[in-house]
Amino acid sequence: MKKSYLIIALIIGLIIILATTMDFGITRTIDWEETYDERSNKPYGLSVLYKELDRLFEGKKIRTLYHQPSSYFYANSEDGYGDHVAKGTYMCIGNSTYLSFESVDELIRFAAEGNTVFISDYYLPGNLADTLGLEVDYVVNETDSISQLSFENRSLQSSNTLIDRNLGDFYFTDLDSISHTILGYTDNKKKRVNFIKAPFEKGNIFIHLQPKIFTNYNILKEERYQYTEAVLSYLPEDDIYYDSFVKYQSAYGGDVEQESELSWFLQQRAFRWAWYFALLLTLLFVIFNAKRRQRIVEVVKPLQNTTLAFVKTISNLYFETKDHQNLIEKKIAYFLERIRIDFNLDTELLDEEFIEKLSSKSGVKKEQVAQVINYISWLRRKRQYFESNLITLNKYIEEFYSR
Numbered sequence: 001m002k003k004s005y006l007i008i009a010l011i012i013g014l015i016i017i018l019a020t021t022m023d024f025g026i027t028r029t030i031d032w033e034e035t036y037d038e039r040s041n042k043p044y045g046l047s048v049l050y051k052e053l054d055r056l057f058e059g060k061k062i063r064t065l066y067h068q069p070s071s072y073f074y075a076n077s078e079d080g081y082g083d084h085v086a087k088g089t090y091m092c093i094g095n096s097t098y099l100s101f102e103s104v105d106e107l108i109r110f111a112a113e114g115n116t117v118f119i120s121d122y123y124l125p126g127n128l129a130d131t132l133g134l135e136v137d138y139v140v141n142e143t144d145s146i147s148q149l150s151f152e153n154r155s156l157q158s159s160n161t162l163i164d165r166n167l168g169d170f171y172f173t174d175l176d177s178i179s180h181t182i183l184g185y186t187d188n189k190k191k192r193v194n195f196i197k198a199p200f201e202k203g204n205i206f207i208h209l210q211p212k213i214f215t216n217y218n219i220l221k222e223e224r225y226q227y228t229e230a231v232l233s234y235l236p237e238d239d240i241y242y243d244s245f246v247k248y249q250s251a252y253g254g255d256v257e258q259e260s261e262l263s264w265f266l267q268q269r270a271f272r273w274a275w276y277f278a279l280l281l282t283l284l285f286v287i288f289n290a291k292r293r294q295r296i297v298e299v300v301k302p303l304q305n306t307t308l309a310f311v312k313t314i315s316n317l318y319f320e321t322k323d324h325q326n327l328i329e330k331k332i333a334y335f336l337e338r339i340r341i342d343f344n345l346d347t348e349l350l351d352e353e354f355i356e357k358l359s360s361k362s363g364v365k366k367e368q369v370a371q372v373i374n375y376i377s378w379l380r381r382k383r384q385y386f387e388s389n390l391i392t393l394n395k396y397i398e399e400f401y402s403r
Helices: 002-021 047-056 069-075 101-112 126-132 154-159 225-232 245-251 269-290 307-320 324-343 352-362 366-381 387-401
Strands: 062-065 089-093 116-120 135-140 147-151 161-163 168-173 181-186 192-200 203-208 240-243
Touching: 047 225, 047 240, 069 101, 069 240, 101 116, 101 126, 101 192, 101 203, 147 154, 154 225, 168 181, 168 192, 324 352, 324 366, 324 387, 352 366, 366 387
Parallel strands: 062 240, 089 116, 089 240, 116 203
Antiparallel strands: 135 168, 147 161, 147 181, 181 192, 192 203
């Protein structure tokens, strides 16, 4: 036994030595890709800003959108089936050109109802630029890669900043200064406008053309975070609807949760080799010790009825993976099958006559039967499902059987 403990201790010590020494002399490369991913700690990720939103908008709810705004804001409208009515500020930093045509229309309606839309990106979706009458142009930094960002408001000019690693500047051309309020510039000498406020009916739309200033690299460098805070100070103290990078990934075939929790560690060369070496030593330890140990006598348990546990496992699997559509379809199919068996009714056509017959045979009030049948018919016409749809369907079915 003591010999086994000694072997384990040697393995652990060897792993520690490998993990602390293998990275010496290795040149690390920094990934400067502009992903604008709120989960990323890379220079041009947004994890720092994303974590600070609770502090910047203290006391307000921060909701993250993993779907196109066209579906999310419609579901959470007064006529939708969402869990709340969406009111506040929509925020999108980078990747805004991947918003669908319908999503931009929904955001415009969202602003018109008295809410706020904030977008920081180099380019704008075509229908948004056309609606606001905006054009964006680009100029190359001819002397260096440094640009100056400044505010029109004199009280905020102490927050003016420089941004490096910037090959050029995006700015608005042919701007209507009567209908749009100029808030900031890039390149102080030529006063190129890159930050505006566009009132739209009851609400406002803010457009900012330098998303790089919100990234981890710039927020953590020197005092540049003051510029970021000053830009966000124009937004009202409302709930935030943050548009996630995950939506952009999934729209183009990416996997929302493609990487496991261990993936970051395996990207580190020293830890990766130490991990593989530990697995190899553990395997060898098991092989050489298996022959010397007495086999464990298995306890044969009587067979159990695992039907209920199986059903729970399968339902939890669908629910945890957020496969709401699959679970909704199965609940509807099972419910209609029960109706066919219990009440000998044809469920092909769910019309008013069917509701009358089901109410008569089941003894359930017609209003309660109509509630669940009409909701099933509505769900069958939908293309996208949410957790709230599944909860509502389950509630109506349970109410039907609790007659």
